Amino acid sequence: MEGIVVNEAVFLTGFMGAGKTTVGGQLAKVLGLDVFDTDHVIEKTFKKSISDIFADQGEAYFRECEQRVLRELSSKRAVITTGGGVILDEGNRQIMKKNGITIYLHCSPSKILKRLAGDTTRPLLHGDQEQKVITMLEKRLPYYLEADYTVNTTMKSVQTIISEIVNLLYRHRNLGS
Ligand SMILES: Nc1ncnc2c1ncn2[C@@H]1O[C@H](COP(=O)(O)OP(=O)(O)O)[C@@H](O)[C@H]1O
Numbered sequence: 001m002e003g004i005v006v007n008e009a010v011f012l013t014g015f016m017g018a019g020k021t022t023v024g025g026q027l028a029k030v031l032g033l034d035v036f037d038t039d040h041v042i043e044k045t046f047k048k049s050i051s052d053i054f055a056d057q058g059e060a061y062f063r064e065c066e067q068r069v070l071r072e073l074s075s076k077r078a079v080i081t082t083g084g085g086v087i088l089d090e091g092n093r094q095i096m097k098k099n100g101i102t103i104y105l106h107c108s109p110s111k112i113l114k115r116l117a118g119d120t121t122r123p124l125l126h127g128d129q130e131q132k133v134i135t136m137l138e139k140r141l142p143y144y145l146e147a148d149y150t151v152n153t154t155m156k157s158v159q160t161i162i163s164e165i166v167n168l169l170y171r172h173r174n175l176g177s
């Protein structure tokens with residue numbers, strides 16, 4: 001299993017709190033790849049937090065930035081951790097399908113709520129967090145499930161999730177897909 005070579009972008013998708021950013025950073029180290037987080041790239045480019053971009057320019061503007069960044073990153077041989085809403089756009093789903101392997105990190109609503117308790121950095125979850133997580137996840141699930149693979153992160157440590165991803169990348173490579 002050591003020394004697995006990944007020749008394309010590895011996109012991590014999933015709902016807010018599923019662990020994309022956390023898992024992606026450590027996964028990249030294991031794979032010897034760079035990691036790019038679309039939200040972090042947007043924040044660095046605009047010198048502004050995601051919350052401030054939502055507040056000042058609105059969600060539609062954020063989505064334009066997100067698509068531009070996803071397109072730019074997609075040709076890289078790297079781990080690319082996306083924002084939870086990236087799959088809402090058909091064009092974004094095509095970019096990921098065309099340029100690499102997409103892994104959906106699934107997480108139950110109750111665990112998402114536990115992980116994000118007290119979090120103020122996700123503007124779409126302000127207010128009735130529980131109701132928002134349930135309704136948004138239900139709406140988004142069909143799009144998340146278009147991924148090449150799904151890994152359930154609900155009851156797992158980051159280390160276990162990374163081992164599962166490395167295993168599936170190994171099998172994926174051996175299947176020649
Ligand atoms: N497998 C896990 N077990 C426990 N806590 C986790 C796990 N994955 C992520 N977290 C925690 O959940 C929160 C959200 O993780 P994050 O990586 O920002 O998620 P995402 O990028 O999918 O929104 C963070 O506080 C992180 O430390």
Ligand SMILES: O=C(O)C1=C[C@@H](OP(=O)(O)O)[C@@H](O)[C@H](O)C1
Pocket residue numbers: 014015016017020021039050082083084085086121122123124
């Ligand atoms: O699900 C979403 O629409 C969003 C998820 C966030 O990223 P994380 O999934 O990393 O929290 C961030 O892109 C923005 O707040 C919008």
Ligand SMILES: [Mg+2]
Pocket residue numbers: 020021022039081082083
């Ligand atoms: Mg994230």
